[in-house]
Amino acid sequence: MKIMIVDDSKIIRGKITQIIRSFEAEDFSITGIAKNGLEAIDLCKKTMPDLVTMDLTMPQLDGVSTISELVKINPDVLILVVSALADKATALEALKRGAHGFICKPFTEEQLQDALNEMISEGIDS
Amino acid sequence: MTEDQIKVFIDATIHYFEQITRQSAKIGAPYLSTHEDLEHYDYSGLITIAGKYTGCIYFTAPRPLLKHLLVSMGEDNHTDENLLDMIGEIANTLSGNARIHYGMDFIISVPITMKGRLDNVRPPSDLLPYVIPISWNAYRSSLVICIAND
Numbered sequence A: 001m002k003i004m005i006v007d008d009s010k011i012i013r014g015k016i017t018q019i020i021r022s023f024e025a026e027d028f029s030i031t032g033i034a035k036n037g038l039e040a041i042d043l044c045k046k047t048m049p050d051l052v053t054m055d056l057t058m059p060q061l062d063g064v065s066t067i068s069e070l071v072k073i074n075p076d077v078l079i080l081v082v083s084a085l086a087d088k089a090t091a092l093e094a095l096k097r098g099a100h101g102f103i104c105k106p107f108t109e110e111q112l113q114d115a116l117n118e119m120i121s122e123g124i125d126s
Numbered sequence B: 001m002t003e004d005q006i007k008v009f010i011d012a013t014i015h016y017f018e019q020i021t022r023q024s025a026k027i028g029a030p031y032l033s034t035h036e037d038l039e040h041y042d043y044s045g046l047i048t049i050a051g052k053y054t055g056c057i058y059f060t061a062p063r064p065l066l067k068h069l070l071v072s073m074g075e076d077n078h079t080d081e082n083l084l085d086m087i088g089e090i091a092n093t094l095s096g097n098a099r100i101h102y103g104m105d106f107i108i109s110v111p112i113t114m115k116g117r118l119d120n121v122r123p124p125s126d127l128l129p130y131v132i133p134i135s136w137n138a139y140r141s142s143l144v145i146c147i148a149n150d
Helices: A010-021 A037-047 A063-073 A088-097 A109-125 B003-021 B063-072 B080-097
Strands: A002-006 A029-034 A051-054 A078-083 A101-104 B043-051 B053-061 B106-108 B112-115 B130-136 B139-149
Touching: A002 A010, A002 A037, A010 A029, A010 A109, A010 B080, A029 A037, A037 A051, A037 A063, A051 A063, A051 A109, A063 A078, A063 A088, A078 A088, A078 A109, A088 A101, A101 A109, B003 B063, B003 B080, B003 B130, B003 B139, B043 B080, B053 B080, B063 B080, B063 B139, B080 B106, B080 B112
Parallel strands: A002 A029, A002 A051, A051 A078, A078 A101
Antiparallel strands: B043 B053, B043 B106, B043 B112, B053 B139, B130 B139
16 A cells, blocks of 8 residues: 655654554555645655545645645545644544545554554445 | 633643653643743744734743653654754644634644744734743743734
């Protein structure tokens, strides 16, 4: 499964990378890392990831707008929002645009792994 | 600001340290300060607020605390770039988490990060900032909140 990580924080990109690499049961390959929405769109066209972890508050193009663009490129892409924005309305808007899951920062390793597992099994079922 | 509004930030701060480090932070009594008397530590991350509210929020912390947090995040590289990234991410997380109370009209900027004093930052002059003192693992830091309903 090809994964793209999108976050404007280098530390968070590193943390998510570390957690994904610690998945032993899954055949994950990180094929793209982007620090804003514009980079994510460009990378999505080039690498066509199966799954994306998406921050929302980013420079140049925010995550909610980016989700809409990624879904246009690949309607089957699974998108997990990983954001500090804790209000329900934002989560619902992200889901409406095409995201499949949402976890709130700060997250633990277990929470991210559970969210990814849940989304992958739902994605496989659908 | 009301007591409930300040509590949202206290809760977010406690949750942050517990999630990242599995160690609780101790929160001191919040107090109203003046712009001149604000404490500044080595690094600061500032978020501006727009929408139904205006103002800013910043988190300011000493270098050793940020280095410790970087280690907790699995990052061994303690360059200024990473320390600034860390403080910006904390400011972003605490501000973003506050939307559970304030809603999506509490629009937060991407973080502006600084090493040293926040001399170039001019919070709304008619608003007095609230300071939430934080102690974690023998380090002191502060979350400063300067917001109003527009």
